[in-house]
Amino acid sequence: MAENQMEKTERENLLICGISHHSASLAEREQLQVNRHELPKALKTFMSIQGVTEVVILSTCNRFEIYFCTTKNDRAIDVLYRFYRKFRKLDIRPLAHLFYTKHASSVVRHLCRVASAMDSLVLGETQIIGQVRQAYSLACSFKTPGKILHKAFHAAFRAGKAVRSETAIGAGQRSVAGEAVAILREKVPPEAMILITGVNQNTKLAAKCLYDAGYHNLMFANRTKYKAEKLAAQFDADGFSLDGIQDKLNQCQVLISCTGAPDFIISADQVAKRLEIKDGGFVIVDMAVPRDVDTTGISGKNLQVIDLQDLKNYLELQNLQRKAQFPPAEQLIEREVSMFQAWLETCEDPVLSNIAEEFEQIRQKKLAELANDLSPEEQKKMDDFSRKLVRQMLSVPKKYLTVEQSREKQ
Incomplete structure (x- = not known):
């Protein structure tokens, strides 16, 4: 170089x-x-x-x-x-x-x-x-x-x-929202009243998953009332602002929250007041980071809280099946990484960078043609050998380009 x-x-x-x-x-x-x-x-x-x-x-x-x-x-x-x-x-x-x-x-x-x-x-x-x-x-x-x-x-x-x-x-x-709803469906019946706070991709997905599963008693709240009403209209529901949220909390059995607020939007006092209503319990699904709902110092059999940490524990077993697909996916990723590396090593010269990327594509294509005839160990050796070969081949035009650039400067 x-x-x-x-x-x-x-x-x-x-x-x-x-x-x-x-x-x-x-x-x-x-x-x-x-x-x-x-x-x-x-x-x-x-x-x-x-x-x-x-x-x-x-x-x-x-x-x-x-x-x-x-x-x-x-x-x-x-x-x-x-x-x-x-x-x-x-x-x-x-x-x-x-x-x-x-x-x-x-x-x-x-x-x-x-x-x-x-x-x-x-x-x-x-x-x-x-x-x-x-x-x-x-x-x-x-x-x-x-x-x-x-x-x-x-x-x-x-x-x-x-x-x-x-x-x-x-x-x-x-999706995260879809998996959270899957947990929720094990805990509450379809007739439960559900309050969703925040208007974003996560809450939209959660609402759709719930509605498709037969949960049609939905309410929506957001700092901007218009946005809550617009989302609610898609599910034949009502939308509200976060002002006066206590009244809506008192009406619901489930709260799903996911906003981008930097602080709590629902206080521990508001949660405590909701729990004073003896109606079979209250479930909070908090998908926000930082969390939207403050439950500090509140506990009891009438309250269930599901946050992203709980969701992580739930998913660990389910994710094992997906990991079986990692090897072929890793090969696809390595293809992109190799092309990026080839470009990075020559990116200061447009001609060389284009040549390097094309060489890398040819290298990968030829390796793929041989893959079925080689053992994993042989494939690795061939991969290492071909990388070194391409680098040595690129060093030739680099050398001549450097000489030409030096002459032009003189």
Whole structure:
């Protein structure tokens, strides 16, 4: 590789620092979450950190991840320390063990797994690819991704599409909201009155799952009354604002909540008042991060609370069947990672980067043709050999291009 290209690669470090349901509990994630209303400010704050050249922030109920490029050689976690100090005036060093970090092609591998719903709480769930697209689109609207993150995210979109269409990981229409409703159906009868707070993809999915299962006694509440009424109209129900929510709580047997509020929207006192009504109990399904409903100090046989931590425990056994589809999905992801790596090594020269990507596609195609005739061990050896061969072949045009560039400068 030419000297100037090596320096550029060293300057542009691709990193991720994140926290998810794998690395931290719900209570631990709550204090670190950045909600969707804060994301524009978060993007601007992160871009203001010295050395940062690109950033995309992915924030969902079960993960908060920052994908970024920096010209510094800092650790990803050190950059995150600076972000939280500037954004929240929060020292997260005592919480460093909750975060995971990756760099270079490992970032793309992780992002492809996320977009393919292989890293989700609900394996194969359908929402995550849309959430990744939304995170990327929002970042693009603020012009915070550059060529490296553009390339990485488009690789992830292709991987997500391939995994869903070519494996059984994404079979069916799985979602966090759908699984929460599945648990709920075991606890309450179809005639139960259900109050849903918040208007977003999760609450819309929950309402549809409930309605399709025969639960037609629904109410909707939201900070903006119009949005609650608009969603309610789809289910022949009524919509309300959050003002006067106590009256609606007193009428329902189930509360499903998922808003983007930074604090509780329903207090412990309001829950306690609802429990004073002796009508067979009260079930709360809280899908928000941070949680919407404060149940601190409240307990008893008349109250059942289901949050994302409970959902995680419920899903562990169900997800085992989906993991059988991981090997073919991993192969599809490695295809994208290999092409990204080939591009990254030559991205400073458009001609070389195009050649490198085409070489990689040819390499993968020829390996696929041989796959049935080789053992797993032989396939690995052939993969390693062909990678080295392609790199050596690319070194020839690199050498001549470097010579030509030097002559032009003279």
